[in-house]
Ligand SMILES: Nc1ncnc2c1ncn2[C@@H]1O[C@H](COP(=O)(O)OP(=O)(O)O)[C@@H](O)[C@H]1O
């Protein structure tokens with residue numbers, strides 16, 4: 001059994017953040033652990049309130065895990081503000097780290113700033129150089145680099161520009177492209193394209209969280225990066241295809257579709 005850690009925000013509606021990450025770790029038969037950076041009051045329609053955890057409880061959660069349990073891979077999601085970023089970087093640096101996937105969460109699908117705008121610089125300077133992989137979506141990539149991205153060619157240029165900021169691998173996610181859901185992976189030398197037709201659905205709450213957690217679980221199992229991303233892309237595509245129409249807005253994906261199918265579990 002491999003052990004995966006998510007350092008992220010809690011999503012009360014269960015599709016994204018800590019809850020989505022732990023479901024994804026479990027769906028990959030890994031043992032999930034969590035460090036909560038913030039508690040959000042959100043549902044499928046929006047984010048209504050956020051309470052950030054104190055830096056000391058964030059540090060204590062990280063230390064409690066690393067001082068006791070082997071961590072095989074880490075995922076970082078919502079980090080909210082400068083103090084949160086600083087304490088995560090400082091505390092993680094005390095340990096010898098396994099692969100670290102950073103999803104630079106900035107704005108929720110419902111349009112809420114999950115990262116305070118003034119914290120962008122700290123995210124780039126403190127956490128990007130520690131990351132094995134970063135997984136920005138198109139609006140996040142545009143926000144970090146300051147130019148518009150409308151096609152795969154510009155996504156490749158963006159991956160190169162992001163690579164110069166320190167991560168070993170870049171995955172620019174194309175979920176916000178109009179015509180395809182193709183993601184581009186860059187390792188500093190080569191590009192790898194993960195093609196997928198856009199699925200016509202509104203239930204994409206937490207897709208980015210779940211993709212990065214699936215990659216994390218695959219890295220924990222020892223998969224090389226291209227295989228980890230390929231398998232995670234297949235996982236998220238199935239999860240989106242079977243997304244749940246719960247709530248009145250953007251519903252969650254189905255984290256356990258394949259497992260339920262194999263077990264013959266009826267859930268409808
Ligand atoms: N409608 C869709 N059909 C198929 N794949 C999608 C769709 N929307 C998103 N994806 C995929 O889900 C993953 C998460 O992407 P994205 O939605 O860009 O992230 P985020 O949740 O961070 O905005 C990517 O692999 C993306 O290509």
Ligand SMILES: Cc1ncc(COP(=O)(O)O)c(N)n1
Nearest residue numbers: 009010016017108109205206
């Ligand atoms: C706690 C938390 N973390 C991340 C997201 C991003 O997910 P999405 O982009 O699907 O809104 C979210 N909504 N909430």
